[in-house]
Amino acid sequence: MVNTVVGTDRVKRGMAQMQKGGVIMDVVNAEQAKVAEEAGAVAVMALERVPSDIRKAGGVARMADPRIVEEVMNAVSIPVMAKARIGHITEARVLEAMGVDYIDESEVLTPADEEYHLLKNQYTVPFVCGCRDIGEAARRIGEGAAMLRTKGEPGTGNIVEAVRHMRKVNSQVRQVVNMNDDELMTAAKNFGAPYEVLKQIKEAGRLPVVNFAAGGVATPADAALMMELGADGVFVGSGIFKSENPEKFAKAIVQATTYYTDYKLIGELSKELGTAMKGIDIADLTLEQRMQERGW
């Protein structure tokens, strides 16, 4: 027998590295999951409702019905992710026990804990978390997140917040990389970031985990823009199945993500796609309605 170890950082972060350059799509049933897989998605996120419908429905948004997650897992061979509420230990453990491939500790759902996030390094299953700046990114990595994504503003079809968050994190990473060693502790204090994680970022010259774009991607050009800004890949939530022609949209977004600097191609891919999801101006949302404000 060969001596094997599961759930190591390399195995958890490596899984996210295999998703690079790809598109992860929100789905609410097996049928949508198959459409996503057929279009070339690298993974699907199994949900009860996409973020724009969660917005509309209001009330408390929780982990999806396990039957939906199971149905999706049985329908496709690509990895299946699912969302647990921030700080909800039991939802996360249930999803892990079901064999979900990745858990999103997500601000799209109503937080279960307004003070503490999950201690993600205690789990065998890897986690992805949202971030808006290097402090939030480093805190989540400190807790054991193996993958990051921008928070953006979910369910709006408006890319502006994802752009803000991606630019901010990357600009702060560049600052840290260029700092002198004796400046790091003060930076840790100012960013609200664990010192050890900042040290790793400085030494590696980049974040130690991949960082995807999420929260507002609605078109192939949006996906390509986020790649241009340095995203490692893209999550598309409501953008695909709330568009007029999901199959076409899904395929176009996958190809635009791979060939994000081939502008002629992106122009071709964007032709006659039909209507994208209806968007929301961020200014029309009150602070309480902004999901990105959830998490600490």
Add this chain to the structure above:
Amino acid sequence: MVKIGVLALQGAVSEHLHHIEKCGAEAVSVKKPEQLDDLDGLILPGGESTTIRKLMLKYGFLEPIRAFAKKGKALFGTCAGMIILAKDIEGDTEEEESLGLMDVKVRRNSFGRQVDSFEAGLDITGLDAPFPAIFIRAPHILSVNDHVEVLSTCDDRIVAVRQGNLLATSFHPELTDDYRMIGLFVDMAREAKVKA
């Protein structure tokens, strides 16, 4: 200097580029089939095999890569790349073609889901000490024919093989800081170049 490409449609591309450079070769990210012309070797990286296959088909990579292999140039598939190189993919329901270059039968996700993904120190033919192998939703090889040399097994499952100018592993050498496996491949590409 040998020039090695990494198929850059999706997956762990930058990791492979880094390893290639560490092994003293020139590394190129390949997004268009015409880029194959001046390469000595090509790596099919880990990623999602279904995604990579679809993009390879859509953007016309299958025939140019088959021609590349026929010229005797070196090819290395890791994880998803191994699946794509295989002639026989168990239970393949995809009507779409794959590369089908290696005389092996593979099983996808054969070690289980992500919670079962693991690390193990493996003995590999051609390497002097065990290699830290990282398996992520990994495939394994169910059977090979006489032309295929088995380089390593993990609990009786075939996880590394060579067939002439073709190399494949179930695991991800590019996720470690051990450059010996890519080094082995760069040597293969160098030998092929000398022969040509």
